[in-house]
Amino acid sequence: MSYELDEIGGDDLSFLRRKSRPEAPKGADPLRLVDLFAGSGGLTLGAMESCRTLGIGLEVRLAMELDEEVRGVYDLNFESLLKDNRADVRSRFDREPGQKLSAAELKTQQEVGKVDILVGGPPCQGHSDLNNHTRRRDKKNELYMVMIRAVEVLKPTYVLIENVQGVRRDHGEVLERATWWLSEKLRYSVEHRLVRMIDIGVPQKRVRHILVAARGRNVEEVLNFSPREPPRTLEWAIADLLEIAPRSPFDIAALLTPENQKRAKYLLENGKYDLPNRLRPPCHRDNPSHRYTAMYGRLKWEEPAHTITTGYGSPGQGRYLHPSKPRTLTPHEAARVQFFPDWFEFGENPSRRLLGHCIGNAVPPKLAFSVLVRLLHKRVASTMPQTPQGEAA
Known part of the structure; x- marks a missing residue:
């Protein structure tokens, strides 16, 4: 298999115009997803479509969203197996990386169980160039580190964190600290860079900072998207x-x-x-x-x-x-x-x-699809039976 899996279901336009809801992707050994700061579910939808493309099942173990109304939209579209999900994410991940697990974190670890994919888009207003009041110094910028604590607690195989470009210039160096914890303390392969949405087929001039990490797999080329010419209009x-x-x-x-x-x-x-x-x-x-x-x-x-x-x-x-x-x-x-x-x-x-x-606050589902289909395709390829050299396939 190659990385040329760039269309959802083989045809992005048919995906966008479809009126009927497709069945959730199914498989004998479904991957287990946790989505923090879930919003209306852009990352979850992208993850589901990547699994559908690769013939893998997916189940959502936990999805947390603080806004009650927005969470209601998520519930309309996805099933989360854990329903205690409307609280602040810090109610489940309430300590700093490196600290002993709290009672809430131990309970979450037990309830969620094995996790294959952890995704999240922590609030980005504090990093945004449109924020002229608390830019780079907003206390909410530290919510990025909640994702790292969740990695420490849940030990997922794959991690995807989305944010605005300004996260690279945070005065608290949240990106540098997150990368150090993932790579040096938690032993993940880590890559992060800016991704232009037009390069993955999204018809808007949006640029986002993406961090990916994986245990036991190199992620060096996962975010290396070639310019799409011409871009979609x-x-x-x-x-x-x-x-x-x-x-x-x-x-x-x-x-x-x-x-x-x-x-x-x-x-x-x-x-x-x-x-x-x-x-x-x-x-x-x-x-x-x-x-x-x-x-x-x-x-x-x-x-x-x-x-x-x-x-x-x-x-x-x-x-x-x-x-x-x-x-x-x-x-x-x-x-x-x-x-x-x-x-x-x-x-x-x-x-x-x-x-x-x-x-407006959503992560384009095509982003999660484009990144995760690359990460998961490596997993699928590594589990496929290998044909001995010299024998016919």
Whole structure:
């Protein structure tokens, strides 16, 4: 087998447009997954699709998410065998790496049992370049080390941690400490680097920092993704949704203010993608050297989308105006760009706040798929019977 397993189910576009939920991947010896800081389940979904591609079963032993509503979306889409999962992850992993296991950690270890894959996307706002208040110094940045403590407690075979680029510049050197603990103390092979989403087939200009680790396997080349030329475009992802009937909040764009309606119409009528300063709010207009050219901007059909955040419904928070309609992206369109398939459920009547958090804070499932299919393909290959040299296969 090679690493050329880059399409979910053999066809990414069919995966995204599928309306019916596929059965969970099954196998005689299913892998056991733990997802911390799980959100709506982007990492879990990617893990499931990697197992499906390789013919491996998967079961979710534990998935923890603090936000009750977001956790409800996770529950709609996945089954977690342990239901005490709405508390802070520190209620189960409450000590620092190297310390004696606490009663809560011993209980978790016993309840969860053997773990094959540990994934997580610790809160990234403290590392984000968009955070002008506590960037690099936010106390939540230390939640990254909770993942390392979970590795120490659960001893998974594979580890995948996702975060923003800024984690590399944290003043507490959380990445350096995490890497040292994994490699020097826990004896994992560790690799970390920035991964461009366009290189793994996600149609957005998103860049994320990924750390992978494995016991007994070298992970040196796992994150070495070649540039995808040409990258997938916004048109590839959402062109079929252009005339979809808006029957629910999922397919209705946020209501624009009169000022933003004028801005959106100006861009369309004049064939422009960047709003001129004279039409921007005073905070931009009075500072002609500002660098926020993407804000109030229009997306292009023939390019990948800009990074989807929780603010994808507001033109003042990024380049989120539709290429050919005087509106922002709908939640459905944003979910497609984030690589959530149409069958994924967000609830019967979800609020815009909930949709924003579930979609904008998510890890694109294609990311977990692309990384884990490489890690797990090595496992599958190592367990396949070898044909003696000189004999016919």
